[in-house]
Amino acid sequence: MIDVENLTKHYGKKLAVNDVSFRIEKGEIVGFLGPNGAGKTTVMNILTGYISSDEGKVSVAGFDMLEDPLHAKKNIGYLPEIPPLYPDMTVLEYLSFVYDLKKCTLKKDEHITEICAVTSIIDIARRRIGNLSKGYKQRVGFAQALMGDPEILIFDEPTIGLDPREIIEIRNLIRRLGAYHTVILSSHILSEVQQVCERVIIINNGEIIRDEGVGGLLDAATPTDRYAVRIAGTGDEVMRMLKGIAGILKVEYIGTKEKDSYDFIVESNKDIDIRRVLFTECAKRGWFVLLLSRLGLALEDIFLNIIDSDDRKKLSGSDDEKNI
Amino acid sequence: MISIIGREITAYFVNPAGYVLIGSYGILSGICFVLSVVANMSSNMISYFGVWLYFVNVILVCLLSFRFFSEEKKNKTDQLLLTAPISLFSIVMGKFLSAVIIFTVATLINLFYAFIILLFSSSTTNDFIIQFICNFLIQFIGILLEGYAMIAVSVFISSLTESQIGTVAATFAVLIVMFVADSIAGFLPGWAEIALKSISMYSRYSDFSLGILSLFPTVFYISITALFIFLTMRVIEKRRWA
Numbered sequence: 001m002i003d004v005e006n007l008t009k010h011y012g013k014k015l016a017v018n019d020v021s022f023r024i025e026k027g028e029i030v031g032f033l034g035p036n037g038a039g040k041t042t043v044m045n046i047l048t049g050y051i052s053s054d055e056g057k058v059s060v061a062g063f064d065m066l067e068d069p070l071h072a073k074k075n076i077g078y079l080p081e082i083p084p085l086y087p088d089m090t091v092l093e094y095l096s097f098v099y100d101l102k103k104c105t106l107k108k109d110e111h112i113t114e115i116c117a118v119t120s121i122i123d124i125a126r127r128r129i130g131n132l133s134k135g136y137k138q139r140v141g142f143a144q145a146l147m148g149d150p151e152i153l154i155f156d157e158p159t160i161g162l163d164p165r166e167i168i169e170i171r172n173l174i175r176r177l178g179a180y181h182t183v184i185l186s187s188h189i190l191s192e193v194q195q196v197c198e199r200v201i202i203i204n205n206g207e208i209i210r211d212e213g214v215g216g217l218l219d220a221a222t223p224t225d226r227y228a229v230r231i232a233g234t235g236d237e238v239m240r241m242l243k244g245i246a247g248i249l250k251v252e253y254i255g256t257k258e259k260d261s262y263d264f265i266v267e268s269n270k271d272i273d274i275r276r277v278l279f280t281e282c283a284k285r286g287w288f289v290l291l292l293s294r295l296g297l298a299l300e301d302i303f304l305n306i307i308d309s310d311d312r313k314k315l316s317g318s319d320d321e322k323n324i
Numbered sequence: 325m326i327s328i329i330g331r332e333i334t335a336y337f338v339n340p341a342g343y344v345l346i347g348s349y350g351i352l353s354g355i356c357f358v359l360s361v362v363a364n365m366s367s368n369m370i371s372y373f374g375v376w377l378y379f380v381n382v383i384l385v386c387l388l389s390f391r392f393f394s395e396e397k398k399n400k401t402d403q404l405l406l407t408a409p410i411s412l413f414s415i416v417m418g419k420f421l422s423a424v425i426i427f428t429v430a431t432l433i434n435l436f437y438a439f440i441i442l443l444f445s446s447s448t449t450n451d452f453i454i455q456f457i458c459n460f461l462i463q464f465i466g467i468l469l470e471g472y473a474m475i476a477v478s479v480f481i482s483s484l485t486e487s488q489i490g491t492v493a494a495t496f497a498v499l500i501v502m503f504v505a506d507s508i509a510g511f512l513p514g515w516a517e518i519a520l521k522s523i524s525m526y527s528r529y530s531d532f533s534l535g536i537l538s539l540f541p542t543v544f545y546i547s548i549t550a551l552f553i554f555l556t557m558r559v560i561e562k563r564r565w566a
Contacts, residue, residue: 049407073408078403078407084401086335088339098404
């Protein structure tokens with residue numbers, strides 16, 4: 001569906017995107033992750049034909065973006081970071097304009113009504129865009145991206161600046177759209193990508209540093225199991241008991257949050273389930289297990305680890321060059 | 325292209341901008357008409373169409389330039405246009421033609437001034453009426469061609485900056501330079517004199533104001549219009565590669 005080969009883009013002397021290649025298949029929901037200034041928006045803008053790359057090739061639904069931009073663009077619905085809205089128009093006027101602009105062939109009234117229903121903007125369809133809240137403006141932005149029912153939807157930081165309720169609604173909307181479209185979602189909010197996407201492409205300093213499924217990324221980044229444990233017992237003895245259980249690799253005391261109890265972070269071998277043994281050992285001693293919860297490493301931590309290690313690698317690389 | 329023209333023209337009239345624009349043109353051209361024709365008790369519109377209306381056109385084009393590419397860039401709506409499946413030519417022509425339509429509508433008030441002269445003129449012979457109408461039509465065509473060239477220049481300037489005020493100021497300055505270019509060219513050395521004379525907008529209008537439909541000025545205005553539309557497309561295209 002989307003083929004990106006060796007994309008390179010400079011802004012003056014600054015290298016914004018460096019030899020980026022990836023392929024996105026039909027029906028995939030892909031998260032495009034990276035810190036601010038990593039090159040996400042530049043890649044999005046090149047994919048949609050807003051700007052051109054210095055080198056490389058973008059092919060959308062089989063059409064080359066440089067050689068056949070009109071057909072390539074027809075297959076893309078794009079919501080940039082700032083929705084491209086005309087504040088002086090009503091929502092219906094705007095969508096009607098976008099319909100004409102994109103030369104849609106579907107029945108106009110039906111198509112606009114359907115899009116308004118999908119994006120939940122029927123109630124505000126006759127209101128002027130300039131008077132709408134940020135959340136509704138964002139929805140109108142989604143509506144314009146959906147115009148013409150394009151196969152590929154590209155959303156650049158779609159939840160930025162929204163309140164928590166609006167963020168949940170927009171994420172649900174993206175998930176619904178993902179059922180019928182190929183979606184690329186650029187974001188630096190990792191939980192968003194974790195919730196919505198199946199695959200993550202991580203970009204840093206203009207280069208792709210990781211490209212794999214969300215599940216795989218989480219598994220690869222968590223070689224051990226981690227638990228939060230709260231036990232009502234005697235502090236030192238609890239610590240000794242935990243360290244004595246087979247499979248437990250590390251015990252860290254993190255304080256007392258409830259009266260007469262002790263909290264620990266326990267790290268254990270992934271192949272051994274320590275929960276039953278831990279419960280039995282506590283029961284034998286007459287202690288109570290008040291809390292036993294598995295801690296997953298959030299995508300946030302994984303992302304920071306990957307970015308940090310990439311930055312360190314680059315830094316040591318440049319140091320080596322200096323030493324040479 | 326038609327969708328962009330439709331959106332632009334609607335945008336002029338959903339707020340007072342379009343009405344203020346056409347109203348301002350009416351008031352300013354009316355004042356010029358009174359001072360240059362009525363006050364002299366003349367049926368000759370040469371001076372009105374010559375110097376006076378040039379400045380009124382400059383003001384109208386400056387006001388129109390608020391809505392060109394600077395506003396699109398500022399509001400980031402250029403992303404919608406440039407990622408839509410339409411050609412860059414359609415986008416630029418859509419912007420240009422919408423301004424052309426508003427400009428043409430505003431200048432229609434000149435028909436009313438011609439009608440007043442015909443109504444109150446002491447000479448009512450057929451020859452006079454035919455001569456007057458022919459002169460007026462050529463002067464009017466000249467004004468339109470000159471205005472369209474001014475709009476193309478302004479569209480080009482707006483593609484260079486995000487600032488609407490900057491566009492207006494630069495448009496005003498460039499169009500005034502194009503007006504006085506002929507007068508100041510004589511004070512400059514060889515190449516600068518030739519360069520300035522070649523962009524003189526006003527000197528090309530003199531034939532039209534006398535009621536002479538000449539090929540060279542017509543080609544000049546059409547060339548300026550085409551050149552600046554082409555340059556606008558190049559600027560936008562270049563930015564995509566920058």
